[in-house]
Amino acid sequence: MVEGPERVALRRSAAAAPAWLTRSRLWGWVLLALLYYGSARFGYAFGFSGPIAAIVWLPVGVGAAFLTIGGLSFWPGALIGDLLADQYTSVPVWGAIGQTIGNLLEVIVIAAVVREVMRRWSPLESLRGVAGVLAGICAGTAVSAIVGPLSLAVSGGLSIGSVPHVSWTWWLGDTCGGLLVVPLALAWSRRTRVRLSPRRAVEAFVALAVIGGLSLIAARGVTPAYLVFPILAIVAVRFGARGATTAVFFSVAVVVWGETDRHGHFSFDSFAPSVRQTQFFIIVLAISSLLMTALVAERGAALREMRAYEERAFSAAEAERRRMERDLHDGAQQRLLALTIRFGLNAREATSPTLQRLFAQTQGQLHQAIDELRDLSHGIHPSVLSELGLANATRSLAGRSAIPVTLVELPTRSADPDLQAAAYYILTETLANAQKHSGASSIRVRVSADDAGLQVVVEDNGVGGATETAGSGLMGMRQRVETLGGSFVLESPAGVGTRVTAVIPARVS
Amino acid sequence: MLVADDSAVFLEAAVAVVEATPGFEVAATCRSATRAVELAGDVRPDLVLLDETMAGADPGEAEGRIAAASPETFVIFVSADPRPFDGTAPLVDKRSLSPTTLGDLWRERPSVQR
Numbered sequence: 368m369v370e371g372p373e374r375v376a377l378r379r380s381a382a383a384a385p386a387w388l389t390r391s392r393l394w395g396w397v398l399l400a401l402l403y404y405g406s407a408r409f410g411y412a413f414g415f416s417g418p419i420a421a422i423v424w425l426p427v428g429v430g431a432a433f434l435t436i437g438g439l440s441f442w443p444g445a446l447i448g449d450l451l452a453d454q455y456t457s458v459p460v461w462g463a464i465g466q467t468i469g470n471l472l473e474v475i476v477i478a479a480v481v482r483e484v485m486r487r488w489s490p491l492e493s494l495r496g497v498a499g500v501l502a503g504i505c506a507g508t509a510v511s512a513i514v515g516p517l518s519l520a521v522s523g524g525l526s527i528g529s530v531p532h533v534s535w536t537w538w539l540g541d542t543c544g545g546l547l548v549v550p551l552a553l554a555w556s557r558r559t560r561v562r563l564s565p566r567r568a569v570e571a572f573v574a575l576a577v578i579g580g581l582s583l584i585a586a587r588g589v590t591p592a593y594l595v596f597p598i599l600a601i602v603a604v605r606f607g608a609r610g611a612t613t614a615v616f617f618s619v620a621v622v623v624w625g626e627t628d629r630h631g632h633f634s635f636d637s638f639a640p641s642v643r644q645t646q647f648f649i650i651v652l653a654i655s656s657l658l659m660t661a662l663v664a665e666r667g668a669a670l671r672e673m674r675a676y677e678e679r680a681f682s683a684a685e686a687e688r689r690r691m692e693r694d695l696h697d698g699a700q701q702r703l704l705a706l707t708i709r710f711g712l713n714a715r716e717a718t719s720p721t722l723q724r725l726f727a728q729t730q731g732q733l734h735q736a737i738d739e740l741r742d743l744s745h746g747i748h749p750s751v752l753s754e755l756g757l758a759n760a761t762r763s764l765a766g767r768s769a770i771p772v773t774l775v776e777l778p779t780r781s782a783d784p785d786l787q788a789a790a791y792y793i794l795t796e797t798l799a800n801a802q803k804h805s806g807a808s809s810i811r812v813r814v815s816a817d818d819a820g821l822q823v824v825v826e827d828n829g830v831g832g833a834t835e836t837a838g839s840g841l842m843g844m845r846q847r848v849e850t851l852g853g854s855f856v857l858e859s860p861a862g863v864g865t866r867v868t869a870v871i872p873a874r875v876s
Numbered sequence: 877m878l879v880a881d882d883s884a885v886f887l888e889a890a891v892a893v894v895e896a897t898p899g900f901e902v903a904a905t906c907r908s909a910t911r912a913v914e915l916a917g918d919v920r921p922d923l924v925l926l927d928e929t930m931a932g933a934d935p936g937e938a939e940g941r942i943a944a945a946s947p948e949t950f951v952i953f954v955s956a957d958p959r960p961f962d963g964t965a966p967l968v969d970k971r972s973l974s975p976t977t978l979g980d981l982w983r984e985r986p987s988v989q990r
Contacts, residue, residue, distance in 0.1 A: 696929075697883060700956050704970040705889035711974050712896050737971050741957060751957065754929065 396444035399433045403448025406548075422623055422642050423649065424540045426452060427473060427508060428548020434478030435485075435549065436556045445474050458524045465518020469511040477507030477545060481553075490553050491608040492664030497657045500553075504545035512538035539646040546653035547616050554608040561609070571610065574602050575617060582618045586625020592648055599652065603659040611660040619649050674852070678874065681850055685785045689753065695744040703740065707733040757787045757821075761794060761814055768798050770827070771809050778816035786871050789847050790814060790821045793869045796840045797825040805829025805865060820853070820873040826866035833859035844869065877923035879905045880912035881954070882930045890925060890954070890973060897975035900982075909938050917945035923982065928955035928967060936963030950985045952978075 406425040430445040449470045453463050480503025481490060488496035516533040519525040525533060563571060578598050585592035595618050603611040623645060710733065714726035752760045758777040765772035781787070794812065801810050807829030815822045835841040835857060844867070845855040853871035879894060879902055881887040887905055894900050903919050906912050909931045916924055924942055931938035931953070939951050940963075951965040958969050966981050 696956065701883035701886045704956055705883075705885045707971050708893055708973045709889050712892060715975075734971055754932070 392440065395437055395441045396447065399430065399437075399441050399444025400447035400451065402429050402433065403445055404451040407448070407452035422540055422543065422645055423547060423619065424544040425548060427470070427477070427511070427541045427544040428546075428552070430470075430474035431477035431481070431504070431507065431545055432549045432552030432556075434474055435481045436552060439475060439478055439482070442471065442475055446471050458519060459522040462519040462522035462524040465522070466515040469514030469518065472514065473507045473511035473541065475507075476510055477503045477549065479503075480506060481549065489664070491550055491612075491657065492661055492668070494658065494661045494665060497661040500549065501546075501654065501657070504542060504549060508538050508541035508545055511541055536642070536646075539643070539650070543619075543646050543649040543653075546650060546657075547619055550608070550653070550657055551612040551616050554612045571606060574598060574605075574610075575614065578602070578614050578618050579621055582621035583625065586622050592622060596652070596655070599656050600659055603656055604663050607664065608660050611656045615653050615656045619652065622648065677850060682785055685788055688788070689784075692744045695740065700737070700740050700744065703733065703737050707737065752787055752791050753784065756781050757790060757814065757816070760787075760791055761812065764791075764794055764798060765812065768810065769802050770805075770807055772798070773809060773811045775811050775813040776815050778814050778821070780816050782816045782821050783874055786821050786851065786873070789851055789853075789871055790823045790869070792847055793823045793844050793867065794825065796844050797867050800833070800840060801825070801827045801829065801865070804833065805831075807864065818873060821869075821871045823869045823871075824866065826864060828864045830861065831859045831863050831865050832861040833857065833865045841867075877901070877925065878903060878912065878915055878919060878921040878949075879925045880907070880909065880915075880930070881925075881927040882907050883927070886927075886956075886970065893973055893975060893978065894925070897978050900975075900978065913938070913941045913945055916942045916949055920946050921949055924949055924951045925978075926951055926953055928953040929957065935965075939963045939965045950982070952981055 403426045406429045409425065426448065430448065434441055434445065446467070449467045453467060458466070481500050484490055484496055484499030484503065488499065490496040490500050512534045515537055516525060516530045519533075520527050520530050578595055581590070581595045581598065582592070584590045585594065599611065599614050599618065602614040606614075707730065710726070710730060714723070714730065717723045717726050751763055755763075756778075758779070761774065761777055765774055782790075794814070798810065798812075801807055805827045807827035810825065810827045813822070813824040833841065835845065841857055845857075848855040848869045848871055851871050853869060855870075856868040857865070858868075859865040877894060877900060879887060879890050881890060884907070887907070891902050891905060894902050900923075903921050904915050906915055909926065912924060912926055915921075926935075926938065926942075928935050935953055939953075942949055942951055953963075953965050953967045954970050954973055955967060956970045958967050964986070968977055968981070
C-alpha cells in the first residue's frame with residue numbers, strides 16, 4: 368500500500384488533537400455537546416428530520432467525526448449532546464434512555480473502527496480505507512438502529528410490529544448522517560493549507576454553482592437528481608477528498624431541503640417512500656463519490672511511486688555507467704597507452720625495414736584500439752562531463768565534429784549530473800547523425816540551463832527527411848529524454864535540414 | 877624532472893620514456909596533483925609531466941600553483957583524453973608521448989623563445 372504524505376498527515380492530526388482541546392478534556396466535552404446538540408437542532412430546523420427517524424441524522428456524523436479526530440475519550444460530550452437533543456417529552460423515559468445509549472454506542476463504534484482503519488490506511492485516499500470507513504459507519508449505525516427502536520418498543524412507545532420498519536428507516540437516516548459528515552470532517556481535519564490559484568478558485572466556484580443549481584432543479588422535481596453525478600465525479604478528480612466531500616454535502620443539503628418542502632423529485636405519493644428515495648440517493652451519492660476519490664488518489668500515488676522508481680532506476684543506471692567509464696579509463700585505457708609508448712620506445716631500436724614496418728603496423732593497431740576504447744567510454748559516460756561540465760564537454764564535442772559547429776549558446780551553470788548526461792548523449796547522437804546522414808555544411812548548437820532544466824537544440828542545414836524508426840538513435844534519444852519527464856521534438860523537412868529540440872526538466876526533490 | 881600520474885602503469889611507462897630521452901632524468905614521481913605541487917616546490921624540477929585528468933576540473937589552476945611553487949618549472953600536460961582547458965602549458969595525447977615529442981616541447985618552451 369502506498370504511504371502518501373496525506374496519510375501520514377491525517378494520522379498525525381488524528382493522533383494529536385489541537386492543543387487547546389487537550390489542555391482540558393472538559394472543553395472538548397462542552398464543544399462536542401454543543402456541536403452535537405447544534406447539529407440536531409439544525410436538522411430539526413431545516414426539516415432534515417421526520418417524525419420518528421431523520422432523513423439525515425447529522426449528530427451521528429458530528430459525534431463520530433469528533434471522537435475519530437479528537438479521541439474516544441471525548442464520549443461524554445456526545446452523551447451530554449444527545450441528552451440535550453433528545454425529545455424526552457414525546458417518548459417514554461426508558462425508551463429515550465435506551466435510545467441515548469444506542470446513539471452513544473453508535474458514535475463510539477464508528478470512531479473506534481475508523482481510527483483503527485486510519486492506523487493502517489488512508490481513510491479517504493485508499494480503497495481499503497474507504498471500505499473500512501464505510502464498514503465502521505454501517506456497523507455503528509446498525510447498533511443504534513437496533514437498540515433505539517427496540518428500547519422504544521419495550522417501553523411502549525412503539526408497537527413491536529413496526530420495529531423492523533422503523534429500524535430500517537432509522538439506520539438509513541443515521542447512515543446518511545455518518546456518510547455526509549465523517550468523510551467531510553476527515554478531509555478537512557488535515558492541517559494542510561488550501562492554496563487555490565485564481566483559476567482553480569473560479570473552477571471550484573463554478574463546480575459548486577453547477578452542483579447547487581442541478582440539485583435545486585432536482586429538488587424541485589424538474590430533472591432527475593442523478594444529473595449531479597458527473598459533476599461530482601469531476602470534482603473528485605480535480606479537487607480530491609476535500610472537494611468531493613464538500614460537494615456531496617452541499618448537493619445533499621440542497622436536495623434534502625427541497626425534499627422536505629415536499630415538492631422535490633423524490634416525493635411520489637406518500638412521505639415514507641419519498642424519504643427512502645432521498646436516503647438511497649444520499650447513500651449512493653456519498654459512497655460513489657468516496658470510491659471515486661479513493662481511486663483517483665490511489666492512481667495519483669501509484670503514478671508518483673512509478674515516477675520515483677523510474678528516477679531511481681535511471682540514477683542507478685547512470686551511476687553504474689560512471690563507474691564503468693571510470694574503470695575503463697583507469698584500467699584498460701591506461702594500460703594500452705603505457706603499452707603503446709613503451710612499444711614506441713622499442714620500435715626505435717628496430718633496424719631492418721621489415722621489422723620497422725611490423726612495428727609501425729602494430730603501433731597503428733594499438734592506436735586504433737585506444738581510439739575505440741575512448742569512444743566506448745565516452746558513449747558510456749563521458750568523464751569530460753563530470754570533470755569539466757556540460758559547457759566544456761559541448762565545446763570538446765564541437766571541436767571533434769567534421770562539419771563546422773556554431774555554438775550559439777552554452778550553459779552558464781551546472782545542472783543535475785543525470786540531466787547533463789542525457790543532454791550530452793543528445794549532442795553526441797545528433798552530431799554523429801548529422802555527420803553520417805545530413806550532408807550539411809554547418810551545424811548550430813544551443814544548450815541552455817536554468818531553474819526549469821536543460822534545453823538542447825541542434826540544427827543542421829542538410830538534406831533533412833530524418834524519421835524515428837524503432838531502434839534508431841532518434842528513438843533512443845526520445846526514450847532517454849522522456850524517461851526524465853522531458854520532451855523531444857524532431858523536425859526534419861526534406862531538403863531544409865534537421866532540427867532536434869530536447870527539453871529536460873529539472874528534478875523536484 | 878617530475879612525473880605525476882595517478883595510473884601506476886602509465887607512470888612507469890612515462891618514466892621509461894623520460895629515461896630514454898637524452899639529457900632528461902626523473903628526479904621524482906608522484907600519484908596526485910597536490911603532491912606534484914608540493915614536490916615542484918621541493919625539487920624545483922626543470923620540467924613537470926602532469927596528467928591532465930588527474931589535475932581535476934581546472935588544469936590551468938594546477939599549472940598556476942606549480943608556477944607559484946617553482947617559477948622556473950615548465951609544465952607539460954599529458955592526457956588519455958585531451959580536451960581544451962584554460963592554461964598556457966602544452967597538452968600531449970598520452971599515446972604520442974615519446975622522447976621526440978618530449979625533446980621538441982622542451983626546445984620550444986616559451987622561455988627559450990623569449
